[in-house]
Amino acid sequence: MTVAASGVNAAGADSIDKWPYLDMLARFALALALGLLIGLERERRKKEAGLRTFGFIALLGSVGAALGDPYAYIILAFTALLTVFLNLQEFHLHKGTELTTSAAMLVTCVVGILCGKGHTLTPAAIMVSATALLAWKDRLQGFSIGLTENELRSALLLAILAIVIYPALPVGTIGPWGLIEPRAAWATVILIAGIGFVNYVLWKMYGARGVTIAGFLGGLVNSSVTVSELAARMGKSRSRHEIGAAYQGILLATCAMLARNTVILILLAPGAAASACVSFGLMLLASAGWALFGRKPAGPNLPDESHGDGRTSLALPFSLWAALKFGFIFLVLHIAGIVTQRFLGDVGFYLVSLIGGAVSSASAVAAAASLASNGSILPGVAATGAVIASIASVAINLPFVFRAKNRQVSISLSIAMGVIALLGIVGVPLGVAGMSLIDVYFPDLY
Structure with missing residues (x-):
């Protein structure tokens, strides 16, 4: 041994x-x-x-x-x-x-x-x-045999954007005052391309049923990108069922965005979340109810099934030009938000929330919650800023719905988003009044 x-x-x-x-x-x-x-x-x-x-x-x-x-x-x-x-x-x-x-x-x-x-x-x-x-x-x-050359090229392009170019960009901010953050801007480009690719795959695998799934999941990441993608695909479709599914997916994307912002506020600043609960509650109920129980318009003279051989005519998984354009807009708004905040200070908080909500409501809500948790601003101010950012995110989606190229669908979505935004505005004074009553009867609660 x-x-x-x-x-x-x-x-x-x-x-x-x-x-x-x-x-x-x-x-x-x-x-x-x-x-x-x-x-x-x-x-x-x-x-x-x-x-x-x-x-x-x-x-x-x-x-x-x-x-x-x-x-x-x-x-x-x-x-x-x-x-x-x-x-x-x-x-x-x-x-x-x-x-x-x-x-x-x-x-x-x-x-x-x-x-x-x-x-x-x-x-x-x-x-x-x-x-x-x-x-x-x-x-x-079966998947590899059915893969077209354009689909393979798009997948490789997405991999180049995410794996080759993104790591090569400098970390952190650059330029005077740290106005430009290259990785954040490029991440937006990757995000647009990625959501478009996922929507394309779900649509191809599951048909219209996958669009609603992609709508909700995409809304958790970026509702504006998701709404734009779904509206564009709605404009290219000639199927009543697919248009209805895309319509529902757009509303679910809005609902997912509001739910995500609510959770962020609750986790980072419970006091601010209590002030904003009325606004977020009304907007969530409206968006979810409209998506699940509202009538889904498809427009006149559309068949019940896709044209031709019954298959959906699909475009490329994503548009690189559209992704780059959205990334440029994000960069411009990001710089404008930093400059405004530096010159206006606390007075410009609501304006920054408005601009931030148009670009990324999740970031704007997280910033408001962080300021409230640090004591830099009052919870009520942070709550109002979070609501403004979320309403801005809803409002910024209105131009995208017209990409559907369907008058009835565009009007219906515009009314739905207008009602959701209006309920958010109405909920702000109601939330303030509710918090005032809580402060009177329960002064030590927060």
């Missing part, structure tokens, strides 16, 4: 006598379970390497890693030789190869090695992802 233990130590591993039994058992059990997981999928497809083979490979990898790195390398090399033997046998019998199964065997061995070294979440995530790739073979093949 002493010789064996010395040999293990020479290889760079702990003495077998010092192996913690339960810990090592857990490592081996995890490796075996992950190997059986991917082996189950291969067994179901009646591959030569199945449940037992993958279980043994993962277990061997974990034992090799526990013994030391040289043993792990030997097990990995042995697995590679096994894949060569598997492909030679398959070529001899069926004149084909098992490249996917061979790659899965190598991944399984590496995952087993990670388990043997004590990793848990990383090998589990790798194996689940690998098994999903194998199980979704048919769907992935």
Whole structure:
């Protein structure tokens, strides 16, 4: 036993006598379970390497890693030789190869090695992802075959915007007074492109049903971008059902924006949230009620289904020019907001909230809440600023709804957003009156 233990130590591993039994058992059990997981999928497809083979490979990898790195390398090399033997046998019998199964065997061995070294979440995530790739073979093949050149080019362009250009931009502000923040402006460009791409994918995968989902999720990020995208697609559609879904998605985007701003205010400044609760409550009820129970106009003389062969005519996933234009507008408004705040001070707070709400209501609401929590402004002032920012976000969407190129739809959306904004304005004095009563009867509440 002493010789064996010395040999293990020479290889760079702990003495077998010092192996913690339960810990090592857990490592081996995890490796075996992950190997059986991917082996189950291969067994179901009646591959030569199945449940037992993958279980043994993962277990061997974990034992090799526990013994030391040289043993792990030997097990990995042995697995590679096994894949060569598997492909030679398959070529001899069926004149084909098992490249996917061979790659899965190598991944399984590496995952087993990670388990043997004590990793848990990383090998589990790798194996689940690998098994999903194998199980979704048919769907992935169908998606890749149906992918057009323009769609692939748009995906690559989006990746370049996010992965290549964004990290190369300077961090923080630049220029006099720190007026320009390149990464924030470029993030807006990526955001527009990303939401447009997600809407495109959802529309293509789920039809009109995916538009409402994209509307709400997009509204949580940027309601103006979402409204603009949905209105533009509404203008290109000739399906009554799709136009109705886009109409509902626009209202849900507004509802999601208001819900997000309410949560931000509650988390950062509860006192300000109490002052703004009437305004936000009225706007939320109006937007949600209009989206869920309101009549969805589709305009006259539109068929119930898409034209042609019943498929929706889709444009490109996103427009780079539109994304760059929106990013430029964001940059101009951002600079104007900083300059106004510097020259007007606290007097310009509401004006800054108005401008900030037109650009990013979430940022404006968070800024108001932060000032209130620091004691720089009163909670009531912060609440009013948050409401102004949210109303500005609703109002800034009005020009976008006319991209629908449908008079009935544009009028209906304009009325809905006008009512939502009006309720927000009416709620401000009601909230102030309510807080005054609370201060009288419960002076120590806040």
